[in-house]
Amino acid sequence: MSQPRILFAHERRGVARAVQRVLEREGFSFEHAADGVTCARRLDEVRWAGLVVDVALPFATGIAGYELVQRARDQWPDAGAQVVILVASVYRHTSYKRRPTRLYGADDYVEIHHLCDQLPRKLYEQLNVPAMPAVEQAEAEAREQLRVEGDTRMDDQHADQRRLASLIVADMVLYNGDAIHDAGDLAEAESAVAPDLDIARQLFAQVVRAEGTAVPGDPIGEAFASLMGAMGRGGPT
Numbered sequence: 001m002s003q004p005r006i007l008f009a010h011e012r013r014g015v016a017r018a019v020q021r022v023l024e025r026e027g028f029s030f031e032h033a034a035d036g037v038t039c040a041r042r043l044d045e046v047r048w049a050g051l052v053v054d055v056a057l058p059f060a061t062g063i064a065g066y067e068l069v070q071r072a073r074d075q076w077p078d079a080g081a082q083v084v085i086l087v088a089s090v091y092r093h094t095s096y097k098r099r100p101t102r103l104y105g106a107d108d109y110v111e112i113h114h115l116c117d118q119l120p121r122k123l124y125e126q127l128n129v130p131a132m133p134a135v136e137q138a139e140a141e142a143r144e145q146l147r148v149e150g151d152t153r154m155d156d157q158h159a160d161q162r163r164l165a166s167l168i169v170a171d172m173v174l175y176n177g178d179a180i181h182d183a184g185d186l187a188e189a190e191s192a193v194a195p196d197l198d199i200a201r202q203l204f205a206q207v208v209r210a211e212g213t214a215v216p217g218d219p220i221g222e223a224f225a226s227l228m229g230a231m232g233r234g235g236p237t
Contacts (some may be wrong), residue, residue, distance in 0.1 A: 003029040004049035004127055009039040009057055009068065013126050020084030020116050026120045027132045043080050050123050051081035056089045056170035064230040069105040083107050083126040090171040102177025164207060164217035168200045169227055186228050197224060
């Protein structure tokens, strides 16, 4: 049996290396795409067994992580991906963390700190292929690397407030699928997720160490509006 081909779309190479170590030892073929444009091109060119995509994949290039779900579906079976799994990419637990009610067309999701122990199982189940025995040492090493990557990603981004805000917002949107889906425009989307937008603003302030001080503008609101625009829910607020 040929190795199932997995396209992993995530901006952090440290995360990609950790996931590659586990997936290859569990019988998968692995390729990394660091941005939406590269991922979209590879989806157009190749028939993949699975696409694993970070919900916070930088969308400054014009292609958000969520948009790649439909891209993968549209090409199948000639190219694209049979199975799509979203990655919730902020390790720190916040109160909006709950099981998503909608996956934007994906088959499943996994939080970043569970990529090593849950992702192989989810891929086996979705692809209906027999699982290989787990490689415990590889999983342990990769799990620790992912813990560090996931918990420091926001700290690494704090100097770039726009990117930091985009990261937090993209993760928050995953956990508000029904509310986002039912919203007709940006104003409705903002109203539907107002409590979680407030939580996102608090988390943003914490990461940039700005509690008690004024942060110029509203980076979280701007990032939310930008992502909603990319997802077809733009409009006046």
